[in-house]
Amino acid sequence: xxxxxxxxxxxxxxxxxxxxxxxxxxxxxxxxxxxxxxxxxxxxxxxxxxxxxxxxxxxxxxxxxxxxxxxxxxxxxxxxxxxxxxxxxxxxxxxxxxxxxxxxxxxxxxxxxxxxxxxxxxxxxxxxxxxxxxxxxxxxxxxxxxxxxxxxxxxxxxxxxxxxxxxxxxxxxxx
Amino acid sequence: xxxxxxxxxxxxxxxxxxxxxxxxxxxxxxxxxxxxxxxxxxxxxxxxxxxxxxxxxxxxxxxxxxxxxxxxxxxxxxxxxxxxxxxxxxxxxxxxxxxxxxxxxxxxxxxxxxxxxxxxxxxxxxxxxxxxxxxxxxxx
Numbered sequence: 001x002x003x004x005x006x007x008x009x010x011x012x013x014x015x016x017x018x019x020x021x022x023x024x025x026x027x028x029x030x031x032x033x034x035x036x037x038x039x040x041x042x043x044x045x046x047x048x049x050x051x052x053x054x055x056x057x058x059x060x061x062x063x064x065x066x067x068x069x070x071x072x073x074x075x076x077x078x079x080x081x082x083x084x085x086x087x088x089x090x091x092x093x094x095x096x097x098x099x100x101x102x103x104x105x106x107x108x109x110x111x112x113x114x115x116x117x118x119x120x121x122x123x124x125x126x127x128x129x130x131x132x133x134x135x136x137x138x139x140x141x142x143x144x145x146x147x148x149x150x151x152x153x154x155x156x157x158x159x160x161x162x163x164x165x166x167x168x169x170x171x172x173x174x175x
Numbered sequence: 176x177x178x179x180x181x182x183x184x185x186x187x188x189x190x191x192x193x194x195x196x197x198x199x200x201x202x203x204x205x206x207x208x209x210x211x212x213x214x215x216x217x218x219x220x221x222x223x224x225x226x227x228x229x230x231x232x233x234x235x236x237x238x239x240x241x242x243x244x245x246x247x248x249x250x251x252x253x254x255x256x257x258x259x260x261x262x263x264x265x266x267x268x269x270x271x272x273x274x275x276x277x278x279x280x281x282x283x284x285x286x287x288x289x290x291x292x293x294x295x296x297x298x299x300x301x302x303x304x305x306x307x308x309x310x311x312x313x314x315x
Contacts, residue, residue, distance in 0.1 A: 076202060076251050079202075110218050111224050113224065116217070125298070
């Protein structure tokens with residue numbers, strides 16, 4: 001199976017590939033093709049094509065879609081809608097980290113077309129930021145006044161289990 | 176003080192007193208309700224969309240007072256879901272920021288807070304801000 005085929009059939013799984021970011025866009029195209037979204041002012045209709053997605057995927061895709069449709073000046077300070085490369089960074093990050101027993105983050109738009117994922121637990125803030133100021137997407141883990149920064153996915157992979165433990169939901173986990 | 180983008184950082188305008196309130200609008204995407212309390216998200220303190228400008232718009236409380244205007248007056252018409260928070264000039268200066276007066280035709284009390292605001296700094300600004308106008312919650 002080629003990387004592209006793998007991305008389309010299993011868009012939320014990591015796949016080996018060459019050629020940089022293009023695969024993420026392809027994977028995203030795969031997701032949006034399999035999830036049909038109809039968003040109007042008062043309803044969101046989601047249809048999957050006989051494909052069971054992790055539960056975090058659809059609300060995440062819907063939210064990212066909404067942020068891409070933000071109007072110009074959405075924050076009254078000249079804010080621009082979510083940009084593709086920041087959307088792709090979020091998809092790449094969540095695809096590597098999320099499992100269905102983890103709390104979903106708040107997905108917050110940033111004025112420059114970037115995006116911030118926010119988890120707030122007791123005494124712990126976890127933020128993933130992709131924006132126009134950072135040289136690359138960065139994870140920030142804050143305990144009290146101490147903040148650790150991890151650039152890119154490679155940095156995150158070294159403590160993935162610890163990160164997941166921190167973000168695991170305390171509700172609804174099977175015994 | 177004149178605009179100095181591209182010519183180096185502007186000087187800190189010390190005519191803006193340390194206890195001067197710097198008002199900042201907070202759009203609905205940048206606040207959340209937790210246990211009935213409004214919380215500001217760090218995104219509320221991001222610089223202009225053009226990162227090279229390194230400036231965040233504010234409204235200067237001293238000028239607003241001179242104009243006998245209320246902080247409510249800086250809200251966009253019909254946007255009750257926006258809030259207004261205040262930062263003290265001294266507090267942003269302690270975070271390596273410079274305060275400028277930058278009057279515009281639309282907002283004579285306009286000012287800018289100049290300086291890098293990486294995520295860690297934006298996070299530190301959050302607890303320094305106080306709500307002046309709470310958003311109106313229509314549905315949460």
